Amino acid sequence: MKVLNLSSLQHLLVLTLTIFALIHLLELLTNEQTKASKQAYDRISLKQLFTDRAFDNDILLDSYLISARQGESSLVNLELLGLNRDRLAYRARRDGEIFAIAIPASADDGFNGTVDLLIAIDMFGRIAAARVIEDINSDELFGQLEVIDSQWMREFSGSSMRDIMRISWSTIGSENEYDQFVGASITPKTVSNRIYDALVFFQSNRIALMQDG
Numbered sequence: 691m692k693v694l695n696l697s698s699l700q701h702l703l704v705l706t707l708t709i710f711a712l713i714h715l716l717e718l719l720t721n722e723q724t725k726a727s728k729q730a731y732d733r734i735s736l737k738q739l740f741t742d743r744a745f746d747n748d749i750l751l752d753s754y755l756i757s758a759r760q761g762e763s764s765l766v767n768l769e770l771l772g773l774n775r776d777r778l779a780y781r782a783r784r785d786g787e788i789f790a791i792a793i794p795a796s797a798d799d800g801f802n803g804t805v806d807l808l809i810a811i812d813m814f815g816r817i818a819a820a821r822v823i824e825d826i827n828s829d830e831l832f833g834q835l836e837v838i839d840s841q842w843m844r845e846f847s848g849s850s851m852r853d854i855m856r857i858s859w860s861t862i863g864s865e866n867e868y869d870q871f872v873g874a875s876i877t878p879k880t881v882s883n884r885i886y887d888a889l890v891f892f893q894s895n896r897i898a899l900m901q902d903g
Contacts, residue, residue, distance in 0.1 A: 729751075731835070733748075736750060736835065739808065739810040739818060739819040739821060740790060740792075740818060746785070747781070749782055753780050754791075754902075755776060756771065756777055765894075765895045766894050766895060770888065770890055770891040771794065771888060771891055777834075778794065778831055779791055779793050779899060780792040788813065788900055789813060790812045790813070791892065792810040793809050793810075794807070794809075794823075795885070795891075797884040798880070805822060807881070807885065811889060811892045813896075816848060816850050817847060817848065817850075817885070819846070820846040820885055821838070821839075822881075823835055823837060846885060850889075854885055854889075
């Protein structure tokens with residue numbers, strides 16, 4: 691039987707370590723590519739919430755992490771958002787100034803499920819846009835913004851607190867398009883109430899949300 695000498699063992703060890711290092715590097719590169727792909731997708735989705743005024747910052751990375759757990763954040767009235775997982779709020783800037791912040795929220799469907807929302811609110815407390823986000827059932831921060839379009843949800847654009855209750859009773863449409871993406875288990879009033887709560891949350895935390903989270 692041939693016995694490897696010390697030099698051969700050293701070369702074998704170096705080769706083994708090099709292979710493991712290359713595998714690890716490949717995994718890191720793959721993970722970064724996947725993350726970059728998810729971020730690019732979310733950036734495209736976020737543009738739907740700020741169509742009236744263009745932003746010039748990287749809105750995806752200029753964000754504030756909102757914890758779903760009470761006591762782990764300096765923000766107040768977190769319960770108003772109804773979050774069941776940590777989500778990001780997104781800050782839209784123009785020439786360095788924040789002009790709107792997209793706030794995440796979730797509405798309970800009454801059957802142990804939720805409808806995820808994203809509500810863009812300007813600095814005057816008006817809704818720039820409100821959208822339903824498809825629940826991908828993941829704790830990941832990126833690759834989550836699958837926006838579901840709805841003509842009914844578009845009615846919230848430009849609304850303030852006093853307008854929301856009126857919209858909650860408005861006709862959804864002959865196509866019943868709201869039920870198509872939310873399901874009959876949740877009512878328009880439930881969604882409207884959560885959007886109202888998100889406005890209250892925004893007013894309570896406006897200054898904090900403008901700072902680094």
